[in-house]
Amino acid sequence: MTPSMLQALPAEHRQRLMRYAREVSIPQGARLFDEGGRADRFWIIRTGTVHLDMRVPGRRAAVIETLRHNELIGWSWLFSPHSWHMGAEATTPVRAYEFDATAVRSMCRDDPAFGLSVALWVGDVLVHRLRSSRTRLLDLYAPYGSGSLL
Template sequence: MTSTTHLAEALPAVPRERLMRIAREVSFDAGARLFEEGRRAERFWIVRTGTVVLDLHVPGRRAAVVESLGQGELVGWSWHFPPHVWHLGGEATGPVRAFEFDAETVRAMCAQDAEFGRAIAVWVGRAVAHRLHASRVRLLDLYAPYGSGSSV
């Protein structure tokens, strides 16, 4: 768990509390797909318990798992940036409990309150940067002749 994606460490208290007021509690069974790469991103989650893996479609091969997300971590960022289409897929590895958020509602809140919007944008942007790095390292480990050379 990293401070760039963990809610309590990455999002300041006031915007975090405001965001959590619109949270809806949900659960997923093991193997449930939360979202699919290329489909419309209309919601996002913060994991309460369990693990969600993010995967990337690789033509001619099984989907490559690029990261595992656990308690307090943001699942999904594609909802925040047009065209609001998932860049990865997500699956529960076991039972998952999470807070779910409607993307349209959060985007409207961001548009109405610049300070809230900036806090959300920084939090989501950090998650994007972290996921990009994790994806790069994982794909190099899987497909490069000598791996990524990273111990991450």
């Protein structure tokens, strides 16, 4: 499980970020974003679950990870070219905090200490998601046993 914002950000930075939070409800089955789309916001889940998925040529999208309470949805908003690297779909009704990516990136530029905290948090999430993606894709598509580590 990835570190939550509560664990990753110092209290002062967490409070600053939460000033930009907007509470949203996302219905079950709604697509939050698709691979290649513009990454202009991100979310922190309050309740519900979201599947992250990746397109696989010639197959259905592969579910890479299931996100739950206090987990970050989206990291692509922080890195150029600000386009989604995965897709996301609400698998239950979801309540979340939504953040405007442009405003948060601006805060990060204006306050280097805040920016570093956010970058390290999102970086930890990114590393976890890449590992999950690799493991899940090996589980789904590699020959038996090829995903095991020695």
